[in-house]
Amino acid sequence: MEPPKNSKCPLCKKPSVFEYRPFCSKRCADVDLAHWLRGDYTIEGDEEKQEGDNTKEE
Numbered sequence: 001m002e003p004p005k006n007s008k009c010p011l012c013k014k015p016s017v018f019e020y021r022p023f024c025s026k027r028c029a030d031v032d033l034a035h036w037l038r039g040d041y042t043i044e045g046d047e048e049k050q051e052g053d054n055t056k057e058e
């Protein structure tokens with residue numbers, strides 16, 4: 001599967017560069033990684049666990 005050709009950097013919305021996709025540069029990739037390492041991002045559903053599976057609605 002190929003990613004969309006015109007994907008944009010999730011941080012600054014510039015066109016992403018193949019080498020650093022989905023980011024536009026190593027800088028943005030590093031920034032994003034730093035956020036992850038610091039725990040700035042909360043994984044959805046991780047904080048409040050509900051019983052039962054989150055079944056996909058079709």
Ligand SMILES: [Zn+2]
Pocket residue numbers: 009010011012013014023024025028
């Ligand atoms: Zn960027």
